[in-house]
Amino acid sequence: MLKRIxxxxxxxxxxxxxxxxxxxxxxxxxMIVPFAAGGPTDVIARIVGDHMSRTLGQQVVVxxxxxxxGTTGIIRGAQAAPDGYTIMMGHMGTHGAAPALYPGLKYDxxxxxxxxxxxxxxxxxxxxxxxxxxxxFKGFLDYAKQNDSKLNQAQAGVGSVSHSTGVLFNSVVGxxxxxxxxxxxxxxxxxxxxxxxxxxxxxxxxxxxxxxxGTIKAYAIATPERSPAxxxxxxxxxxxxxxxxxxxxxxVFAPKGLPKDINAKLVEALRAALADSTTRKRLVDLGxxxxxxxxxxxxxxxxxxxxxxxxxxxxxxxxGAGN
Ligand code: ASP
Numbered sequence: 294m295l296k297r298i299x300x301x302x303x304x305x306x307x308x309x310x311x312x313x314x315x316x317x318x319x320x321x322x323x324m325i326v327p328f329a330a331g332g333p334t335d336v337i338a339r340i341v342g343d344h345m346s347r348t349l350g351q352q353v354v355v356x357x358x359x360x361x362x363g364t365t366g367i368i369r370g371a372q373a374a375p376d377g378y379t380i381m382m383g384h385m386g387t388h389g390a391a392p393a394l395y396p397g398l399k400y401d402x403x404x405x406x407x408x409x410x411x412x413x414x415x416x417x418x419x420x421x422x423x424x425x426x427x428x429x430f431k432g433f434l435d436y437a438k439q440n441d442s443k444l445n446q447a448q449a450g451v452g453s454v455s456h457s458t459g460v461l462f463n464s465v466v467g468x469x470x471x472x473x474x475x476x477x478x479x480x481x482x483x484x485x486x487x488x489x490x491x492x493x494x495x496x497x498x499x500x501x502x503x504x505x506x507g508t509i510k511a512y513a514i515a516t517p518e519r520s521p522a523x524x525x526x527x528x529x530x531x532x533x534x535x536x537x538x539x540x541x542x543x544x545v546f547a548p549k550g551l552p553k554d555i556n557a558k559l560v561e562a563l564r565a566a567l568a569d570s571t572t573r574k575r576l577v578d579l580g581x582x583x584x585x586x587x588x589x590x591x592x593x594x595x596x597x598x599x600x601x602x603x604x605x606x607x608x609x610x611x612x613g614a615g616n
Contacts, residue, residue, distance in 0.1 A: 317377055317554070317555050317558060318349050318350070318351040318377060318378065318558075319351070320351060320378065321351050321352040321353070321354050321378075322349065322351060322352070322353045322354065322377065322378050322379075322380060323353075323354055323356050323378060323379050323380070324338050324342050324353050324354065324355050324356070324380050324381065324382055324545075325356050325358050325366045325367070325369060325370045325379065325380070325381040325382070326338045326355050326356065326357050326358070326366065326381075326382050327358055327359060327360075327363035327364070327365065327366025327367050327370075327381065327382075327383070327387055328357065328359050328363055328366075328449055328453070328476060328477030328478070328479070329357055329359050329475070329476040329477030329479045329480050330355075330357050330477075330479060331477070331479030331480070331482075332449070332477035332478045332479030332480075332481075332482070332499055333415060333454075333478060333479075333495070333496035333497075333498045333499040333543070334363075334382050334384055334477070334543055335355065335357065335477070335479060336498055336499065336579070337382065337412050337413055337415075337498060337543045337576070337581065338355050338382040338412075338543075339355055340572060340575045340576055341382075341412045341413075341545070341563065341566045341567075341572065341576075342354075342355060343566075343572070344562075344565065344566035344569050344571075344572045345559075345562040345563060345565075345566050348561070348562040348565045348566070349558065349559075349562050353380075357477075359476035359477055360450070360476065361395075361450055361451070361452070362386060362387075362391065362394070362449065362450035362451045362452035362453040362456060363383075363384070363386055363387040363391070363449070363450065363452065363453055364387060364391050364395060364398065364399075364400075364452060366381065366387075367381060367383055367387045367388075367391075367400060367546075368399045368400055370546065370548060371399070371400040371405045371406065371548055371549075372399075372548070373548050374548070375407070375547065375548040375549060375550035375551045375552075376551075376552075376555070377547065377551055377552070377555035377556075377558070377559060379547075379548065380409065380545055380546065380547045380559065381545070381546050381547075382412065382543055382544070382545060382546075383402075383406075383543070383544055383545075383546050384415075384454055384496075384541060384542060384543045384544065385454050385457075385540075385541040385542050385543075385601060385605075386449075386452050386453040386454040386456070386457055386541070387402070387452070387453075388402040388406075388544070388546070388598050388601065388602075389402065389457075389598065389601030389602055389604070389605045390452050390453075390454075390456075390457035390601075390605040390609060391452040392602055392606065393452075393602075393605055393606040393609040393610065393614075394451050394452040394457075394609060394614060395451075395452060402598050402601075402602055403595070403598050403599050403602060404549070405548070405549055406546040406547060406548065406549055407546070407547045407548070407549055407550070407551045407556055407591070408544070408545075408546055408591045408594035408595045408598065409544070409545040409546060409547055409556075409559050409560055409563055409591060409594070410544060410545055410560060410563045410564065410567075410584075410589050410590050410591060410593070410594050411542060411543075411544045411584045411588055411589060411593060411594050411597065412542075412543045412544055412545055412563070412567070412576075413498070413542065413543055413576050413581035413582060413583060413584070414540060414541075414542045414581065414582030414583075414584065415454075415496035415497050415498055415540070415541045415542060415543060415580070415581055415582070416496075416497045416514055416515065416516040416520055416540050416541075416580060416582070417454070417458045417494050417495065417496065417497070417514070417515040417516075417539050417540060417541060418494070418495060418496075418497050418500050418501075418504070418511050418513070418514050418515070418523070418526065418580075419433075419462065419492065419493075419494050419511070419512045419513050419514075419515065419529075420485065420492060420493060420494075420495060420500050420503075420504065420509050420510065420511050420512070421433065421485070421491060421492040421509065421510045421512060422485055422486075422488045422490070422491055422492070422509060422510070423486075423488075423507065423508060423509055423510050424488060425491060425492065425510055427512075429512065429532065430512040430513045430527065430529075430532035430533060430534070431532065431533050433492075433512045434466060434533070434534065437466060437468050437470070437492075438466065438467065438468055441468035441469050441470050442469065442470075442471075444468070444470035444471065444491045444492065445470065445471050445473050445489075445490040445491050446459055446463070446470040446471065446472050446473065446490065446491065446492055446493055447473050447475060447478070447481035447482075447484060447485060447490040447492070447493040448472055448473070448474060448475070448478075448481070448493060449474070449475055449476070449477050449478050449481060450474050450475070450476070451474075453478075454478075454495070454496055454541045455478050455481065455493050455494055455495050455496075456472070456474075457605060457608075457609060457614070458494040458515070458539050458541065459472070459493060459494045460609065460612050460613075460614040461537070461539060461608060461609070461612050462494050462537055463612070464611070464612035464613060465534065465536045465537045466534070466537075470491070470492075473490050478493065478495045478496070478499050479499065481493055481495070482495070482499055482500065482503060482509070485509050486503060486508045486509055494515070494539075496541050496543075497514070497520060497522065497523070497579065497580030497581070498576070498579035498580055498581050501520075501522050501523055501578075501579050501580045502579070504523060504526070505523070511523060511526045512526075512532070513526065513527055513528060513529045513531075513532045513534065514526050514527070514528055514529070515528070515529045515537055515538050515539045515540065516528060516538065516540055517530065517538060520580045521577070521580075522577070522578060522579060522580035523580060542597070544594050544597070544598075545559070545563055546594075547559060556591075560590060560591060563589075564589055564590065567583055567584065567589060
């Protein structure tokens with residue numbers, strides 16, 4: 294008898310999970326962006342989320358939950374119900390650098406999530422206020438070495454992309470500027486444009502339009518090749534700092550334990566977004582690198598996260614930023 298009741302109960306639970314997944318989504322989906330509006334993570338989330346909304350038949354609504362270099366929003370996302378109604382846009386900082394910098398971090402980038410897929414690669418660009426007194430990257434490095442104590446460097450909080458790539462930059466160049474923290478590089482960019490801070494290292498999708506518009510200066514891009522979005526900006530190697538090559542990325546994660554069909558729907562919606570020519574163009578025009586088929590999907594993202602945590606931990610410790 295008991296066995297029959299139990300079997301029936303298990304059957305019911307399985308059915309309701311199945312029915313839940315079948316109807317999914319029946320209401321809007323929240324995508325947590327762990328930084329301020331207007332920055333690169335926010336921009337990529339809105340571009341990708343826009344197309345995912347169309348595939349899923351429900352709005353993907355961005356919620357900005359900034360703080361602690363992006364870890365505040367990601368903790369919130371990791372602890373949300375794994376029902377497909379809360380997902381998040383993480384990045385190289387929250388899912389790569391953060392464990393080296395937050396000893397008690399309340400999530401494990403490789404274990405606390407169901408990875409959905411990579412959204413875009415984002416090369417790092419070294420940018421400065423437009424009246425920075427150096428004509429090229431070499432001049433910038435010379436000036437920075439002589440005046441580093443007077444320089445203000447913007448970044449989006451400990452463990453963020455701008456912070457970790459910025460700390461690495463300072464260590465490679467041998468400078469110690471003052472770090473100024475923002476809730477994202479969207480607001481940091483506003484202060485760079487108005488000349489309140491001197492420079493930052495940031496994801497290309499945030500800064501490309503302002504570089505093209507001449508409201509800030511780009512000294513170099515930290516990738517082996519130039520970006521088609523910024524063809525006039527030299528690589529760090531071309532410009533004389535080959536030891537500084539670094540790239541970031543943004544990716545969609547869900548809290549661990551999603552029902553299989555819901556997981557599959559989200560993976561497919563992201564895949565469809567990246568296959569859509571208008572969505573791709575919006576990312577590429579900003580300098581984003583759309584992953585090819587082998588770089589898309591949960592497995593590739595899981596591998597990327599594991600390799601990024603392994604890569605960043607010694608790098609940040611070596612740069613004097615680790616614990
Ligand atoms: N790019 C920022 C960072 O430094 C975050 C953001 O505003 O999206 O991590």
